[in-house]
Amino acid sequence: GQQVMQIPQYQHVQEGEDFTTYCNSSTTLSNIQWYKQRPGGHPVFLIQLVKSGEVKKQKRLTFQFGEAKKNSSLHITATQTTDVGTYFCAGSGGYQKVTFGTGTKLQVIP
């Protein structure tokens, strides 16, 4: 079955440093979604990428979808303490269900 791996599993950064998490799929994806889960909370949708090579920005967050549609990345510029949480990618071959990555837990040190 489809497997979606994320690296790194954990990342500690000083506030103000940049952060990147990478997502790799064993199969070609039709789309990829990103979610954020705050400690003790539930996953919340951030964005969806559909096109090969697509880049989208949300303030300090930049999302990329690879040319082969098998990988994706999330980059946060100048992290803040509000960025703390676990970031998940979720890949899909269609729209009925997605496969979540293992997640990257981000800790921001003030």
Add this chain to the structure above:
Amino acid sequence: NAGVTQTPKFRVLKTGQSMTLLCAQDMNHEYMYWYRQDPGMGLRLIHYSVGEGTTAKGEVPDGYNVSRLKKQNFLLGLESAAPSQTSVYFCASSSTSGSHEQYFGPGTRLTVT
């Protein structure tokens, strides 16, 4: 709108006991999902439903059953709980149009002793 709600929020079971987790959504979504979340494992799909009266197996369906008798409700049953089913369970729903983003409930923390 309440979004996606789950009951109960917490539960402790003894091995062999049964229980049902209830998920309800008020967004008229067609798709509904049950996930379990374990440390270092991300979210793993247990069962899902693409419409009222239909269900399908996900990645880790063994030991669980589901029913979708009404469009707004998705029930997850554990017939004979095992310690390996200790986890946090999330329900989610999504629309068939737009971005297909999944809306998650607050989760149920289940401990099986």
